[in-house]
Amino acid sequence: MIDIQDLTFTYKDEPAPALSGISLTVTDGAFLGIIGPAGAGKTTLIRAVSGVIPHHYTGDYYGSVRVNGLDTVDTPLTDLSRLVGMVFQDVDSQIISSVVEDELLYGLENFGVPREEIPSRLEFALDRVGIADLRDRTIASLSGGQRQKVAIASVIALRPRVLVLDEPTGELDPRSSRQIFSLLKALNREYGITVVVVEQKIMLLCEFADMLAVLDQGKIVRQGKTREVLARSDELEALGVNCPRVTLLTRLLSERLGKSLPVSVSLDEAEKLVRGLMQ
Amino acid sequence: MRDLFQYVPGTSLLHRLNPVTKLLLTVVICVAAFITDRLIFLLGLLALDLLIGFIAGVPKKTVNILKGLLRIALFLFILQALLTRKGTPVFWIVTDTGLLTAGKVVLRLMVVCMPLALVLAVTKINDLANALVQVLHVPYPYAFTITTAIRFIPQFLSEMDDIMEAQTARGVEFDAAKGFRKLGMILPLCAPLLISSVRRSEQTAVAAEVRGFHLRTAVSGYKQYPFQWIDLGAVLFCCALIAAAILL
Ligand SMILES: Nc1ncnc2c1ncn2[C@@H]1O[C@H](COP(=O)(O)OP(=O)(O)O)[C@@H](O)[C@H]1O
Ligand SMILES: [Mg+2]
Numbered sequence: 001m002i003d004i005q006d007l008t009f010t011y012k013d014e015p016a017p018a019l020s021g022i023s024l025t026v027t028d029g030a031f032l033g034i035i036g037p038a039g040a041g042k043t044t045l046i047r048a049v050s051g052v053i054p055h056h057y058t059g060d061y062y063g064s065v066r067v068n069g070l071d072t073v074d075t076p077l078t079d080l081s082r083l084v085g086m087v088f089q090d091v092d093s094q095i096i097s098s099v100v101e102d103e104l105l106y107g108l109e110n111f112g113v114p115r116e117e118i119p120s121r122l123e124f125a126l127d128r129v130g131i132a133d134l135r136d137r138t139i140a141s142l143s144g145g146q147r148q149k150v151a152i153a154s155v156i157a158l159r160p161r162v163l164v165l166d167e168p169t170g171e172l173d174p175r176s177s178r179q180i181f182s183l184l185k186a187l188n189r190e191y192g193i194t195v196v197v198v199e200q201k202i203m204l205l206c207e208f209a210d211m212l213a214v215l216d217q218g219k220i221v222r223q224g225k226t227r228e229v230l231a232r233s234d235e236l237e238a239l240g241v242n243c244p245r246v247t248l249l250t251r252l253l254s255e256r257l258g259k260s261l262p263v264s265v266s267l268d269e270a271e272k273l274v275r276g277l278m279q
Numbered sequence: 280m281r282d283l284f285q286y287v288p289g290t291s292l293l294h295r296l297n298p299v300t301k302l303l304l305t306v307v308i309c310v311a312a313f314i315t316d317r318l319i320f321l322l323g324l325l326a327l328d329l330l331i332g333f334i335a336g337v338p339k340k341t342v343n344i345l346k347g348l349l350r351i352a353l354f355l356f357i358l359q360a361l362l363t364r365k366g367t368p369v370f371w372i373v374t375d376t377g378l379l380t381a382g383k384v385v386l387r388l389m390v391v392c393m394p395l396a397l398v399l400a401v402t403k404i405n406d407l408a409n410a411l412v413q414v415l416h417v418p419y420p421y422a423f424t425i426t427t428a429i430r431f432i433p434q435f436l437s438e439m440d441d442i443m444e445a446q447t448a449r450g451v452e453f454d455a456a457k458g459f460r461k462l463g464m465i466l467p468l469c470a471p472l473l474i475s476s477v478r479r480s481e482q483t484a485v486a487a488e489v490r491g492f493h494l495r496t497a498v499s500g501y502k503q504y505p506f507q508w509i510d511l512g513a514v515l516f517c518c519a520l521i522a523a524a525i526l527l
Contacts (some may be wrong), residue, residue: 083487093482102405110491
């Protein structure tokens with residue numbers, strides 16, 4: 001679905017590239033998590049996938065990004081955005097309307113969703129994100145977390161084939177964050193939507209993503225199945241990426257016991273593992 | 280100040296008017312204020328503005344707008360009264376003509392500004408933009424620019440607050456300063472604010488584009504804005520107002 005070949009991008013007037021030599025393939029229906037320290041280039045990578053780079057941000061662009069076979073350089077941004085839905089890191093600049101319902105309508109109207117289909121799309125997005133009660137509220141009266149949910153709902157209503165999200169839970173409490181990730185996973189499973197999400201909350205990411213890519217200083221330093229990447233938790237720690245505590249627990253256990261154990265990514269798995277060991 | 284341009288939800292007669300009719304009413308009040316040359320008529324228009332505010336169910340806001348305008352008006356009044364040379368002196372260098380023209384100038388200012396602010400209180404910005412595009416066939420990019428600018432005002436002000444708070448925490452005493460000194464302290468903050476606003480508006484442009492900005496046409500709107508009987512009533516009222524301004 002997404003195929004990035006040897007992508008190097010330097011923002012105009014910047015001395016160093018924000019991304020260098022990125023190669024990454026995301027299959028149709030995958031759930032990819034991206035992690036890395038601040039300034040690693042995560043947002044830049046998300047922009048490249050959605051086509052905002054190079055259409056809006058100019059600079060030196062080498063390599064290629066294809067989404068569903070379309071080269072993002074040759075395809076107009078409007079055509080790409082029918083395919084790729086994007087949630088920005090800065091929600092306030094993403095929201096265009098002054099009332100929640102209007103914000104959801106905006107994309108639906110523009111992309112020509114049939115009139116009779118619009119009410120069900122609206123309700124679907126509002127219900128799944130859990131903001132049905134905010135429908136008639138003004139954006140100005142919402143909290144940061146609520147705005148974030150509105151931004152996510154407005155993109156989900158469009159049912160894109162690919163969903164890219166840049167730190168979508170940055171302003172959310174742990175419970176809402178988990179709810180959003182559950183929703184992303186459900187959309188991924190039910191509709192086969194490919195999900196690419198940048199996230200700082202590593203525990204959540206590891207639990208929900210099938211694939212992980214670790215970015216550092218514009219390069220992908222690790223990529224692969226979530227478990228495989230986490231299996232080298234010592235190397236990740238060295239890169240400054242905090243691993244989930246359950247993963248560290250497995251590592252410590254396997255070091256102490258001197259045998260290799262399967263990596264656990266959630267509390268349930270860790271519990272099973274420990275119970276198994278105790279017997 | 281924060282919520283000066285904020286929409287206030289409601290179901291009043293004014294909320295239910297077609298957005299285009301509301302704009303017409305605003306324009307007509309402004310035009311009437313410039314056609315007429317009678318002080319009493321201007322006072323009548325001001326009363327009409329207030330009446331509109333009360334019918335719209337936003338009395339507090341109306342009064343606040345009026346208070347804000349009065350301050351500017353007082354300043355202008357004094358300036359105008361001092362600068363007019365014609366007429367017979369009433370006291371010191373102030374003449375009767377001076378007082379009259381000054382009164383008209385500030386009344387006009389208030390009459391013209393109030394409905395502009397009130398329209399935004401009783402109309403969602405999106406409805407305004409949609410109606411402009413659908414009914415008056417204003418090109419969508421223009422409508423978008425105007426509405427985005429209006430939407431940015433509260434954001435801009437709250438960012439300004441954030442910066443001032445941060446500076447206060449660093450020991451800058453905004454509260455202690457008054458008048459020009461305070462202005463001198465605030466002005467340097469405008470540059471960073473402007474830069475961040477420009478950056479933000481660029482991002483908003485991107486956000487609009489990835490949700491089909493370029494595909495939007497006059498028929499894209501889901502909501503329709505039909506004209507109703509109350510709109511006809513309002514239009515008739517507008518005609519009467521213009522006629523009165525010309526005749527009286
Ligand atoms: N619009 C921009 N213009 C110029 N440089 C930018 C821009 N956005 C990001 N950068 C630079 O690119 C690098 C990567 O930034 P970014 O992709 O935002 O990282 P992350 O999202 O991982 O924190 C940083 O050095 C940053 O300063
Ligand atoms: Mg970022």
